[in-house]
Amino acid sequence: MIVVLAPGLLTTVQDLGRPGWRAAGVPAGGAMDPWAARAANRLVGNPDGAALLEATLTGPVVRFERAAAVAWVAGDMEAAIDGAPAAGERMHRLAAGATLALGRARRGARCWLAVAGGIDVPELLGSRSTDLAGRFGGLEGRPLAAGDRLPVGGAAESPPRALEPGFARSLGVPRFGLVPGPDGSAEAIEELVAGEWLVAARSDRRGVRVERPGGGGGSRWERPGGGELRSQGTLPGAVQRPPSGEAILLGVDAPVTGGYPWVAQIAAAEVGRLAHLPPGARLRFEVIDFEEADRRWARRERELELGVLG
Amino acid sequence: MLRVAERSLLVRFGEVSLEQAVARAQALVAALCVEKAAVKGEWVLGAGNVLIVCDGATPSELARIEALLAELAAATEGAPWPPRDASRRVHEVPVDYGGEAGPDLAEVARRVGFSEAEVVARQAGAEYVVAFVGFSPGFPYLIGLPSELELPRRDSPRPRVPAGSVAIAGPFAGIYPSATPGGWHLLGRTEGALFDARRSPPNALAPGDRVRFVPRSIAGREA
Missing domain, CATH: 3.30.1360.40 (Gyrase A; domain 2)
Structure with missing residues (x-):
């Protein structure tokens, strides 16, 4: 068992999500950056889809009742094992009774903490992920709280591994390749690509809101042709333009349908980068085509393969 | 496409x-x-x-x-509405209208120019068909709202709408399966799980299903 001594700001159990239930209104969810979660699992010898903890801005303090192998990836969170500073992005073996304290994220926004054997909460609709809107999955469908106890699955001993530093740094690159969306136009995409955007405070797993630096919401955005859009299916990585002028970059927990114009779509390989943007971060978009988006996905798979050093 | x-x-x-x-x-x-x-x-x-x-x-x-x-x-051209599918279930949804359960009933009544009882009679007098499930797990968008009750969404959404809230916005009626933020007008509340991840399928209402609202009370008085 893992005992939660302090939960951190918002820590949830996640795996690679539950695709297949969108028709019931259930988003796929899962780790907000699947690349980082997969890397954390590989560091401790888990399969990619093992459940782990996703921490936000400030990490949790947890005690391990049994000896465990752990690794945490991304966010450059302050970290200590039984009071001694410890480095992220590599496997650590903990003795029974050890306490791991994750602190503030010094870079990025989120961190994934994997434990060999995975967090063994029950599977619901094919996943152990926490669905905060539906209030199910993970631990009772909610973020961790002090006093929670998390079961850990059995695991064979695996050799220690570490992330190649270049791979770790590449997780949070604040640049996003865009393909056109169903409500986009050349002008709408040009406007997105011109200059920097700033992450607003009202951002979470459902969506990252961005606005123009210094300009609040920026100019009001009018849908070409005008009129109300009929609600339609949406995807994580969709770039929506509400009339207020800001843009919303949909996250993994975004509702499965939405009514704002969907002007562009972030390349699938780069949607996970949204997880690393704290309020105030700056980001840029660039236009790519579907073939380039596919190449980026294949390249990312190769980089993950090469990025876990054992 | x-x-x-x-x-x-x-x-x-x-x-x-x-x-x-x-x-x-x-x-x-x-x-x-x-x-x-x-x-x-x-x-x-x-x-x-x-x-x-x-x-x-x-x-x-x-x-x-x-x-x-x-x-x-x-091949779907000319598909009929409502869908001709006799096997579709009709769900009766008991609702407590107004008061604490439906904090927007009074304002909706004022804006559409009816009494609260008339709004309830019209909203509950219609038969609805589930158009699609979206917004949050199990949330049904229902078509069939009488056009005289159509209103745009609230100017600012509530940060938390209680689970079971029966609401209207634009041409739709809906029911919030879980407590979430929401911008629809809340007319009342019902009980019963619209969504349960342990059930198969997890959503109680599916596209094409028919729904009738049955008033149980209005502002605390038996209907």
Whole structure:
């Protein structure tokens, strides 16, 4: 068992999500950056889809009742094992009774903490992920709280591994390749690509809101042709333009349908980068085509393969 | 039909009437269920559109799915509304209207120019059909709201709408399955789980199902 001594700001159990239930209104969810979660699992010898903890801005303090192998990836969170500073992005073996304290994220926004054997909460609709809107999955469908106890699955001993530093740094690159969306136009995409955007405070797993630096919401955005859009299916990585002028970059927990114009779509390989943007971060978009988006996905798979050093 | 991501396609039906567009979208989903093996993926019904997500497909498989979709979508022309499917369940939803359970009933009554009792009578007097499930797990968008009750959403959404809230916005009625933020007008509240991840299927109301609201009380007085 893992005992939660302090939960951190918002820590949830996640795996690679539950695709297949969108028709019931259930988003796929899962780790907000699947690349980082997969890397954390590989560091401790888990399969990619093992459940782990996703921490936000400030990490949790947890005690391990049994000896465990752990690794945490991304966010450059302050970290200590039984009071001694410890480095992220590599496997650590903990003795029974050890306490791991994750602190503030010094870079990025989120961190994934994997434990060999995975967090063994029950599977619901094919996943152990926490669905905060539906209030199910993970631990009772909610973020961790002090006093929670998390079961850990059995695991064979695996050799220690570490992330190649270049791979770790590449997780949070604040640049996003865009393909056109169903409500986009050349002008709408040009406007997105011109200059920097700033992450607003009202951002979470459902969506990252961005606005123009210094300009609040920026100019009001009018849908070409005008009129109300009929609600339609949406995807994580969709770039929506509400009339207020800001843009919303949909996250993994975004509702499965939405009514704002969907002007562009972030390349699938780069949607996970949204997880690393704290309020105030700056980001840029660039236009790519579907073939380039596919190449980026294949390249990312190769980089993950090469990025876990054992 | 539009390609909206590396492996996703969006089919939109351009009918001016919401009902006719929703009828075609539901007919397309019914056809997709028959062709499940050929369409590797899942789909999301919207208000007269269908998003098809085929994450595992190769580019050539996607091209084949696109051609099949075009054929299936064309065949939905003239699909009837409400859908002619006698097997569809009719759900009766008991509702406590007004008061604490429906904090917007008084304002809605004022804006549409009826008494609270008249709003309840009209809203509960209609038969609804589930158009699609979206917004949050299990949230049904219901078509059938009398047009005299149509109002735009609230100017600012509530940060937390209680689970079971029966609400209206635009041409739709809906029921919040869990406590979430929400911008619809809250007329009342019902009990019973609209969504349960331990159940199969997890959503109690599915597209094409019929729904009737049955007033149980209005502002604390038995209806």
